[in-house]
Amino acid sequence: MRIFTALFGTETNTFSPLPTSIDQFMPNELPASDGKPFEYHLFGMVLRALRERALVEPLDIVQGRGGFAEPNGMTTRTAYETLRDRLLEDLRAAMPVDIVALAMHGAMIADGYEDAEGDLIAEVRGIVGPDVVIGVELDLHGFLSRKKYENADILIFFKEYPHLDILDRARELVDLCLRTARKEIRPVMSIVDCNMIAQFMTLREPMRSFVLRMKELESTDRVLSISCVHGFAWGDCSELGTKMLVITDGRKSQGDALAAQLRDELFGIRDRCFAQYLDIETALDEATRSPTHPIVLADVADNTGGGAAGDSTFVLAAMLKRGITEACIGPFYDPLALAICYSAGAGARLPLRIGGKHSPASGQPLDVEARVLNCAAAPDMLNCFGSGLNTPMGRAVRIDIAGIEIVLVEKRIQALGDLFTPVGLDWRSRKIVVVKSANHFYAAYAPSAAKVLFVDSPGGASMNWKELGYRHRPRNLWPIDN
Structure with missing residues (x-):
């Protein structure tokens, strides 16, 4: 199984006066030094999860160039297009591949690109064609945009804020991508807009119980994954907002109903989710x-x-x-x-x-x-x-x-x-x-x-x-x- 992976993204505050330039993007992993092994970027856990999996089954992992920047203002067009084109060049060189597994943020807005990461996923789909599995791990403060879900097979967002589960979600993504490539499952996504934007702190009630409920539902009735995509209030774009995402094994109508049910439950507790x-x-x-x-x-x-x-x-x-x-x-x-x-x-x-x-x-x-x-x-x-x-x-x-x-x-x-x-x-x-x-x-x-x-x-x-x-x-x- 040949897998292409890369880390790419940032969280864009469109109200910040500080532009995000290309020199702010850190690599997927930090270089080894003084006899120490490579150190993974905090958001680069997909690569770590792939390497873990490669210890127990044969995987041919190809790491592409990317980069991840601290949250800042609008990403410059030069930064986005340069980094995007480098990553796509590496993907073309790696072809053919069975899976593309990416680590992204999901709230990157660049000059001329309202949904930069969605644009990149669409470019990846254009290169690999319809049959290659594309899976992406994203920050729950990202945007669940049309370009993302129309061009990816699997989208896994963090469940926790603070983000205690980045590695857990990366392992989940890798597992679902491999099962999909082997035709063991057929993931379909169901998405419901919650018509809200909020700061859902998941270590405190009532969000603690809501997250636990999502996890419990994932083990039933061919439900593969559930994400509550919080969104990012400081990223002004047309697809801003909180959304529920349910991925099922070929059961679209069931996923639609469950996403709507969870949307209603979330709306019912919304007033208690904000801190004072x-x-x-x-x-x-x-x-x-x-x-x-x-x-x-x-x-x-x-x-x-x-x-x-x-x-x-x-x-x-x-x-x-x-x-x-x-x-x-x-x-x-x-x-x-x-x-x-x-x-x-x-x-x-x-x-x-x-x-x-x-x-x-x-x-x-x-x-x-x-x-x-x-x-x-x-x-x-x-x-x-x-x-x-x-x-x-x-x-x-x-x-x-x-x-x-x-x-x-x-x-x-x-x-x-x-x-x-x-x-x-x-x-x-x-x-x-x-x-x-x-x-x-x-x-x-x-x-x-x-x-x-x-x-x-x-x-x-x-x-x-x-x-x-x-x-x-x-x-x-x-x-x-x-």
Whole structure:
């Protein structure tokens, strides 16, 4: 069985001022170094699942060039077309193949391509023809578009947010692709539009039970896979929205009915799926009054995982104004401030201007007196998504500003996991911990937190969707439209 695979995609925030250029796309796996084996990209688990499967049965795996970028603004036309054409060139060279198994995000919007990943899948189908199996693993924050489902045989979206199940879904994709290629199953997709867009946090009820129900249904009546495609509210496109996807073994009418049933169940719990978002002052009031600690505050609107810059100063400025101490914040994306601190070295005291550099959504820069506590060459953020996987942070510096410790980073990342411990900071001993993330932090921080608060601050990934100025999204999307 000959299988072509590649990693390709990004999550596009069309309201972000930061373009996604070609140099931001990381490869499918990181090169081996110092005797270590290859390290897989967090979203590159399809390749890992294929290699695992190849240990127990003969598979000829051909890895194509691709790339994966951190969430950002519109992908440039040059970046998309260059990367697409490289991948397609590798596919043509690999032909003939039995299966194309791709790892994608699903919310990539490029200049001239509203559904870039759907466009690529259509190009792949044009090369391999109608009989080759095309399977794709996607982020549940992607778009379930017509180009995707008309040209792929199998689409598997993550079930969990935080994304704890990327490898599990990759294994599921590989298994279904192999069974389809061997004519053991005949997957058919049933799709129902839910007419909503929301942030469904699956570690909390009622979504926890909804995800478990999807999994239970997958083992019955020739149901092969069920996905709840959340969608991505900050990607303005004509196919934005939450959708239910059911894949059955040749039972289209059954799949249609089950997708509609799950859509109705999801709509029934929709009001309880949102976290309670507090304004900055209310969140700080609650955190400072709490008799137990640490209180974790999620600076949701400055989540780089949603395309924000990662350098907003709104929460930090409010904390400094109140004289809050025994607190920490991270990751704070400010390469210039980091370089100055790194050059000065641990123990240095210096005036520093931090944050507020990318757009009005980042707030005003702050002029502070900083003490450099630690300079780390390239620490790993620990236990990303709560999955046991770590991810490199690039250079990081820990500084103290009037009793608030800040982790400055040179790579634009969100708090996927514990970013404080690698720079020598025991965040559990602090009263207030601010993480720049929307939900991926939850698995790493919530178990040790006295309480988690979600902050509705200004920023590039604001939860105030009605004010975003959409131009292309469908109408009748709850809760934006009544």
